[in-house]
Amino acid sequence: MKENNLNKNNDFKIPEGYFDHLEDRLMDKIENDHSLSLNKNTGFKSPDGYFESIEDKVFAKINERKTKTKVFSLYNKKTLITISAIAASLLLFFSIQSINHNNELNFNALDLADINAYIEQGNIDLSDTELVNLIGEEIDFTESFEDNPIDDEAVMDYLNNNDIENEIIYFD
Amino acid sequence: MKPSEEQIVIDLKSGKDINNMMRSIITLYKERLYWHIRNIVKNHDDTDDILQNVFIKVFQNISKFKGESKLYSWLYRIATNESITFLNKQAAKKGISNEELNTILVSNLKADVYYDGDEMQYKLQLAIASLPQKQQLVFNMKYFQDLKYKEMSEILETSEGALKASYHLAVKKIEDFIKSN
Numbered sequence: 001m002k003e004n005n006l007n008k009n010n011d012f013k014i015p016e017g018y019f020d021h022l023e024d025r026l027m028d029k030i031e032n033d034h035s036l037s038l039n040k041n042t043g044f045k046s047p048d049g050y051f052e053s054i055e056d057k058v059f060a061k062i063n064e065r066k067t068k069t070k071v072f073s074l075y076n077k078k079t080l081i082t083i084s085a086i087a088a089s090l091l092l093f094f095s096i097q098s099i100n101h102n103n104e105l106n107f108n109a110l111d112l113a114d115i116n117a118y119i120e121q122g123n124i125d126l127s128d129t130e131l132v133n134l135i136g137e138e139i140d141f142t143e144s145f146e147d148n149p150i151d152d153e154a155v156m157d158y159l160n161n162n163d164i165e166n167e168i169i170y171f172d
Numbered sequence: 173m174k175p176s177e178e179q180i181v182i183d184l185k186s187g188k189d190i191n192n193m194m195r196s197i198i199t200l201y202k203e204r205l206y207w208h209i210r211n212i213v214k215n216h217d218d219t220d221d222i223l224q225n226v227f228i229k230v231f232q233n234i235s236k237f238k239g240e241s242k243l244y245s246w247l248y249r250i251a252t253n254e255s256i257t258f259l260n261k262q263a264a265k266k267g268i269s270n271e272e273l274n275t276i277l278v279s280n281l282k283a284d285v286y287y288d289g290d291e292m293q294y295k296l297q298l299a300i301a302s303l304p305q306k307q308q309l310v311f312n313m314k315y316f317q318d319l320k321y322k323e324m325s326e327i328l329e330t331s332e333g334a335l336k337a338s339y340h341l342a343v344k345k346i347e348d349f350i351k352s353n
Contacts, residue, residue, distance in 0.1 A: 043289020
């Protein structure tokens with residue numbers, strides 16, 4: 001096919017020399033837009049300069065692990081004695097436990113203070129969104145104490161008749 | 173100048189200095205893997221953690237890399253597995269399903285300083301979150317990362333035909349989602 005046949009019968013024109021450097025211009029653009037093409041239209045961003053430091057961060061972690069891990073043999077006499085001593089005492093501990101307390105574990109057996117400490121140590125990690133989800137929509141927040149004040153007498157009655165000492169969770 | 177995959181594989185086989193090689197691997201793949209992981213877990217900090225773990229795993233297992241599969245598909249596979257394991261752990265920790273977790277992750281984007289997607293991009297993320305996990309992976313890899321079916325097939329160890337079907341199904345569902353929302 002002859003070159004000049006490619007644009008027969010229409011009036012479209014192109015700037016002079018348009019095709020001469022098209023490859024170079026395109027390659028330039030592709031190379032400059034390298035990260036863009038990896039992250040097309042997502043809206044995600046990464047912090048400035050983030051990619052420059054990854055190598056060092058990874059090597060720092062690898063070295064950290066190397067120094068932490070010590071290899072020791074399981075089969076020397078001393079460790080064998082230590083491990084069997086631990087195993088024996090654990091066995092003894094649990095057998096005594098099961099003799100003394102045959103009752104089942106339940107939530108009522110837990111001290112409130114223990115639960116409190118457990119949460120404070122960060123063992124239960126709930127975000128605000130999760131807390132809201134936990135509460136759900138069943139609880140009606142529109143009924144407040146301001147709209148429906150409880151009269152003093154009822155409060156005094158309640159306090160007199162109920163021992164609430166164990167129900168209170170103290171905060172520092 | 174970035175090292176090439178071919179050169180790295182040659183160096184690997186010849187047993188050159190492992191630290192130098194590892195540095196080349198990180199340099200060559202850090203951005204691609206970052207965006208791959210980011211598309212799955214959505215926020216920067218988790219992506220950063222996972223990316224570093226991926227490279228540490230690669231470092232620990234580099235001696236097992238025999239060159240049977242391509243280096244990049246091996247790396248992508250580790251990154252994919254690490255990201256999905258991370259999401260599963262998160263869902264288990266919070267006691268919710270993976271679908272619920274996805275929706276939470278996407279809704280967190282609105283407050284994310286490293287996200288500036290417009291309304292349409294945000295909607296797209298919501299639509300992606302509504303897909304089954306495999307379709308999400310396929311869609312992200314094809315649409316956002318422009319991977320070829322052949323490459324995806326090596327990474328996900330699925331046939332090209334199945335991947336094409338997954339992708340078209342995903343696109344269809346996303347279109348429906350966006351039209352109906």
